[in-house]
Amino acid sequence: MKKSLSLILGLSLCALCVGTSFSQAAATQTVNLAVNSVQKIAITGGVITLTISNGTAGNNTLTPVSDATSTYSITHNSATPLRITANLDAALAAGYQLQIALAPGALMGTSAGTVDISNALAASAVAVVTGIPKGADAGRTITYTFNANASAGILTSTAKTVTLTLTN
Amino acid sequence: MKNHLHIVVNRVWKTAAMAVLLMNGTARAQVYGTGGHTVTMQVSVITSVRVTVGSVNLNISSANVVAGQNQMSVTDQSTSLLWGTNSSLRKVSVSTSLAAPKFTLKLLALNPTVGNAAPQVTLSTSAQDLLLNIGRSSGSCTLLYTGIALASQGTGNDVHVITFTVAAQ
Missing domain, CATH: 2.60.40 (Immunoglobulin-like)
Structure with missing residues (x-):
């Protein structure tokens, strides 16, 4: 009698165990989420036209013109602060000067102020913003200033490509 | 006497034959026992x-x-x-x-x-x-x-x- 009761109890427990194991099924999947090194920079504004058409009598330096319609945006996640450099695809002729100034957001780097890039090529790009920490900065103003000397003469419309590079 | 004996034997035969016939009929209708299964079906939680x-x-x-x-x-x-x-x-x-x-x-x-x-x-x-x-x-x-x-x-x-x-x- 005791054996029979034990057997019945054992079978009942087994039945409960089986019922439980089938009533709550589970599956697993491994998901690897990796965040790699990211450096992105973009500019808005397209073609910028700078035309000098005024001067002051007696001054060789003609009245400069500026444009502040374009912007830059950056995103990076590097542990080391980065910088932005600027350069032209070809140098300007003597007597003409192109300057650039970038205005970063608060705590998003230090501006080098107005920088002459007239002779800055890829190999000699100049820093315009330094010490940019990881994060993002959007829609920051780029200001171009074009200077010319009267002694340099007339400059027919000349296109130059300005390259901004986010680098370490 | 001989005729009487013949009648008796004849009756015995007829009775025996009847008995055999009855026994046959009884054997065919006889239920000696029953059997059956209880089938329990179950679909577990799957x-x-x-x-x-x-x-x-x-x-x-x-x-x-x-x-x-x-x-x-x-x-x-x-x-x-x-x-x-x-x-x-x-x-x-x-x-x-x-x-x-x-x-x-x-x-x-x-x-x-x-x-x-x-x-x-x-x-x-x-x-x-x-x-x-x-x-x-x-x-x-x-x-x-x-x-x-x-x-x-x-x-x-x-x-x-x-x-x-x-x-x-």
Whole structure:
């Protein structure tokens, strides 16, 4: 009698165990989420036209013109602060000067102020913003200033490509 | 006397023949016993769930990033969840093994063939509803993972073991 009761109890427990194991099924999947090194920079504004058409009598330096319609945006996640450099695809002729100034957001780097890039090529790009920490900065103003000397003469419309590079 | 004996013998034969006939008839109708089986049938609670691929890789790189935005994201919907259950009022819940992830991982059940998808969940170690109302059915859905990181968080890697569980709703 005791054996029979034990057997019945054992079978009942087994039945409960089986019922439980089938009533709550589970599956697993491994998901690897990796965040790699990211450096992105973009500019808005397209073609910028700078035309000098005024001067002051007696001054060789003609009245400069500026444009502040374009912007830059950056995103990076590097542990080391980065910088932005600027350069032209070809140098300007003597007597003409192109300057650039970038205005970063608060705590998003230090501006080098107005920088002459007239002779800055890829190999000699100049820093315009330094010490940019990881994060993002959007829609920051780029200001171009074009200077010319009267002694340099007339400059027919000349296109130059300005390259901004986010680098370490 | 001889004639009387003949009549007696004749009667005995007839009686015997009758008896044999009666016995035959009785033998054919005789029930010696009965037999039977009690057949008990049972369908147990059956629930199964599986994923089509055991591993998913989400990589955030420059290609996924818009300059000027701190938030970066990547999605994957290359895998599916399949399930079957013969119980009513069941749901699929989901959780991750990673207690303190550096980045955010979200999951949405896309286009379930049966049941209703719960709103997109941010995965944590606590089980959360992924699918509802899947009772007594077999079905599938696409698993849409979204990995989210901030550029200001830097680089890194999170490894999640995601557990899908079919449970009572």
